[in-house]
Amino acid sequence: MAETKAIMLVGVGGQGTLLASRILGNVLLSAGYDVKVSEVHGMSQRGGSVVTYIKYGDKIFSPVIEKGEADIIISFEELEAARWLPYLKKGGKIITNSQQINPMPVIMGVQEYPGSLTEKIRAKGVDITAIDALTLAEKAGSSRAVNVVLMGLISKTAGFPEEAWQKALDECVPKKAIEINKKAFALGREA
Amino acid sequence: MAGLMLGNQAVARGLYEAGVEFVSSYPGTPSTEITEFASTYDKNEMYSEWAPNEKVACEAAIGASFAGRRSFCAMKHVGLNVAADPLYTASYTGVNGGFVLAVADDQGMHSSQNEQDSRNHAIGSKVPMLEPSDSGECKEFTKLAYEISEQFDTPVILRLSTRVAHSQSIVELEDRKTVRYDYTKNPRKNIMTPANAKPKHIVVEERTKKLVEYAETSPLNRVEMFDTEIGIITNGAAYQYAREALGEKASYLKLGMVNPLPVKLIKDFAAKVKKLYVVEELDDIIETHCRKIGLDPIGKELFTFIGEYSQTYLREKILGVKNEYEQLDDVIPIRPPVMCAGCPHRGVFYTLKKLGVFVSGDIGCYTLGSAAPLEAMDTTVCMGASVSGLHGFNKAMRGEYEGKAVAVIGDSTFIHSGITGLINIAYNRTNSTVLILDNSITGMTGHQNNPANGKNIYGDPAAAVDLEALCHAVGIDRVRVINPGDLAETEAAIKEELAADAPSVIICRKPCALLKTVKHKPPFKVDRDKCKSCKACMKIGCPAISMVDGKAQIDNTLCVGCGLCTQMCRFGAIQE
Ligand SMILES: Cc1ncc(C[n+]2csc(CCOP(=O)(O)OP(=O)(O)O)c2C)c(N)n1
Ligand code: SF4
C-alpha cells in the first residue's frame, strides 16, 4: 500500500501555480494514484500569498495539507518558502526559486524583507535547494515560465518517467506557449 | 474515461450528462467555474449565459424549467440572498423540467465578505439540499438532483464549499441523456396568488415529509462502520477531514442530503456507537436536528462555528494529538492581495485619498483600494450598497457631506444592483457623486464578460449597456466620462462634481490591465541620478515599484508601462 504523499506549491498570486499543479496532477494520475489537488482562486490571485495542495496515494480523503504534513514544498519565491516552512514534515524537502518579490508592507517600508532565508531554513536542518528559476525562464523565452522551470527541477526528485511529464506538458500548456515551456522544463531538469 | 476535475468542473459535467439545456449564473467565488466550464459545451445542447445578477439568473432558470427543460443557475453563498426571493416561491410552484440551483459557501472567507451557511436558506425555503464531498460526488449528486427535482416537484439546491469547488479529484465520464417535458398551462400550479399558494403550502409540507422518508434510505446518506467507540455524523468537506483524521478508529454517518435530514437513520447510527460527535463546518444545523430528535451529540461545544476545519483540527479536538513542525524566528511580512501593476482603479483611489473624502465602497477588485497605502474607503457591505448607502449617508448628514463624499462601484456591480440605488439618488434627491469604475470586465472573479462590455459568455458580440445614457435616463443630468489613468483629469472631475449642486455620475473608463485586448507599453525605468528619494511614486502603491538602495526601482517583470507613476515624480526620474 502506497502511503499518502503531500506536495505543496506556494508562491505569489499570478505566478502560475495553477498551471504547475495541473501538470503535476496529470503526471500523478497517469502513474495510477488517487490524486487530490486543492487550489486558490479569487481574491488572493491578485498578488497575494497563494498555495496549492497536491496529495496522492492509494486513497486520499482530505485535499488540504496542514502544518507538519508536506513531504515536498515547491516555492516560487523565497519569502513564501519561509512562510510555509511550518507545513513541512520532519525530513521533508524544499525546492525554492531564489527570486524575491516584495510584499506590500516591504514596498511601503514598514517592514523589511528578511535576509538569508534559504540559509536560515537550511540551518534548521531542512533539505532546501534554491535555484534562480527566473533567469532560466527568461533564458527559455519568458519570465512567466518560472512555474515550468520548477516543474522541470521537481521532475528529477519526484522520479516519474520523463514521457509522463512531456505528455502532461502537451495536455496542460496552451499550444502557443508550448515551445517556450518545453525549453523551460528542460532547463529546470538540467539545473 | 476518467480524469482529474475541479469540483466546479465536475458539476458542469454533471449538468451536461443530465441533459441540462439552460444555464444562467452570476459569477462569484467559489462558484464561478461551474458556469465557465458549462460554457465550454456545445451551446446548441447546453446553453449558458452570465446574467446581470443572481435574482435574474434564478428567475431565468425557473422560466426554463416551466418550459419543460432541465435548467440550472449557480452563485456564491451571498448570491443566494439576492436570489432568495424567486427561490422561496419556486419552492411552491415546483418544476416542470428539473431545476437545480448550486450555491457555494466560502468557509474561511477566502474571497467573501461574510461566512453565512446557506443550509439556512434550504431550511427557510423548504427545498432539498445535496452536498457532495469531492468531485466524483459533485457530478453524481448533480445528476441525482435532477431526478429528485422532477420526482418530488421541487427545486433542488446543490451546496458546495470552497474546498470541494476548488479541489480536483478523479471523475468518471458518462454520456449525456436529454430529458424533456411538454409545456401545458397550469395556473393553479404556476400562479402564486394567495388562493393558489395556500393549498401549495400544504403540498410543500407534505413534500418535506416524503423527502424525509427518502432521506432515510437514499444512497446520498451513507453509513461506514468501523470502530464503534466513536461515531461521527458529518457532511461535505468535513467528512474528508474526519475520515483522514480518524481513519478506522471511528464510524461515520456521511450525510449527502443536508436538508431535510433523516430521523431513523441518525437514531440507528447513534445507537450503534459509544460517543457521538457531529462534525459540521459553520452552523449547528445537524446538531440542532439531533437534539430535536432526542439525541445529545458533542458538537459546537467542542468545534468552532468559524472558518474551515481540517484533519489536524479534528485530530487535536477529538484525539488530543498535535503535529510537530519547524518555524523560523524571523517575522515574515504578510503578503496581502494588491491591485495589479497598471490597474485602472489605482489613480482613482490615490485621488480620493488625496482629497480626503468619505468613500462609500463596494465589492470588486477596487475594494483593494481600502488597503494600505491607498486606504481610501470607509464602508463596504454588499454589492450595490455603495450607491444606496451614500444616499442614506448624505440624507442623514443633511447635505453636510454632499461635497466631500463619493460612492465607488465597478461596472459589473453597478449593473448587478447599483442602478436601483442611483434611481433612489435621483428620485429622492441627494447631491451624491457616484464613481462608476468601468474597467470593461468583471475583474475580481476572474474576468467574466458582463452586460456593459458588449460581449457575452462565449465572447461573441452582444448588446452593451450605454452607461451614460442609462444614468441620464434615471434622472441624473451631470454624467461625465474620464480617463482614470490621468491624475490631473481625475482630480479635477471629482472636485467639480463634488462642488456641483446636483447628483452626478463620473464614469472612470479604462480597461483592466489583465485583459488580453489591452496593449501595454514596455516597462518604465527610474533614472537613479534624477531620483531624489522623495518616495512620491510609492504613494500609489504599485507593486512594481520599490525602494532599492535608497532609490526607486521598477520591477520590469511586473511593470506594464501604464505611466501613472511618472505623473507622481516631480523630477522626471521615471521614463518610458
Ligand atoms: C451578491 C454577490 N454576488 C457575487 C459576488 C462576487 N463578486 C464580488 S465582486 C464582483 C464583481 C466585480 O466586478 P466589477 O464590479 O466590474 O469590479 P472589478 O472587480 O472588475 O473591479 C463579484 C461578482 C458578491 N460578492 N456578492
Ligand atoms: S484584475 Fe484588473 S481590475 Fe483587478 S486589480 Fe488587476 S488590473 Fe485591476
Ligand code: SF4
Ligand atoms: S508605469 Fe509605473 S505605475 Fe504603471 S505599472 Fe509601471 S511602475 Fe507601476
